[in-house]
Amino acid sequence: MSIKNNLKNIKSVLPEHVTLVAVSKTKPVNDLMEAYNAGQRIFGENKIQEIAEKYEEMPKDIEWHMIGHVQRNKVKYMSGFVSLIHGVDNFKLLKEINKQAKKSERVINCLFQIKIASEDSKFGMTPEDASNIIQSKDFSELENIKITGVMGMATFTDNQSQIENEFKQLKSTFETLKVLNTNNCKLETISMGMSSDYPLAIDCGSTMIRVGSSIFGHRSYKN
Numbered sequence: 501m502s503i504k505n506n507l508k509n510i511k512s513v514l515p516e517h518v519t520l521v522a523v524s525k526t527k528p529v530n531d532l533m534e535a536y537n538a539g540q541r542i543f544g545e546n547k548i549q550e551i552a553e554k555y556e557e558m559p560k561d562i563e564w565h566m567i568g569h570v571q572r573n574k575v576k577y578m579s580g581f582v583s584l585i586h587g588v589d590n591f592k593l594l595k596e597i598n599k600q601a602k603k604s605e606r607v608i609n610c611l612f613q614i615k616i617a618s619e620d621s622k623f624g625m626t627p628e629d630a631s632n633i634i635q636s637k638d639f640s641e642l643e644n645i646k647i648t649g650v651m652g653m654a655t656f657t658d659n660q661s662q663i664e665n666e667f668k669q670l671k672s673t674f675e676t677l678k679v680l681n682t683n684n685c686k687l688e689t690i691s692m693g694m695s696s697d698y699p700l701a702i703d704c705g706s707t708m709i710r711v712g713s714s715i716f717g718h719r720s721y722k723n
């Protein structure tokens with residue numbers, strides 16, 4: 501199967517309100533260009549150095565999404581171009597994104613990563629953390645970020661009903677937080693679903709799926 505055909509197959513089953521992020525981490529620019537030439541314009545990476553390098557090399561009409569865990573001291577390397585940061589899981593990080601966005605005279609869209617998985621290894625905040633941040637005075641003063649939704653990762657398991665429960669949890673967190681509409685917080689995006697579980701995620705209300713291996717093939721981590 502070619503990257504082009506993989507993309508076509510996935511897109512043929514996507515409802516119109518669902519955005520596809522092509523997760524290209526570890527893949528060479530040639531592979532990304534194949535997706536680009538097939539019409540794909542949104543790419544997701546999980547390492548700041550890699551997203552910055554690929555941004556330099558590729559056409560400038562691409563939307564770059566940071567989907568991985570973000571280290572505060574590296575925000576500055578992507579703040580000039582990143583379109584959406586999916587993994588915001590604490591206020592200090594949000595403040596740093598705001599600071600760097602201001603330097604670049606931009607407003608950077610962000611998602612709050614909510615912990616829905618039962619594994620300890622997954623990052624994310626509780627719905628209460630998110631709610632407290634949105635309602636705080638410190639948050640209201642951040643003019644160069646905008647919270648546009650929530651993101652979550654289900655537990656790595658074959659248990660479909662567990663995954664379904666976790667997705668439903670994220671959807672209900674989204675609905676709860678959505679009423680806290682402020683200048684810099686207008687929730688419209690639910691980022692959930694990957695290669696193995698995106699059809700279920702869409703059934704549970706996802707509006708943005710992050711798909712890697714089903715488009716680009718399996719990743720080999722050599723380094």
Ligand SMILES: *Cc1c(COP(=O)(O)O)cnc(C)c1O
Pocket residue numbers: 523525546567568653693694695696710711712713714
């Ligand atoms: C790698 C990754 C994906 C894509 O995973 P696939 O199983 O290859 O589709 C989605 N979301 C995040 C946060 C990732 O790190």
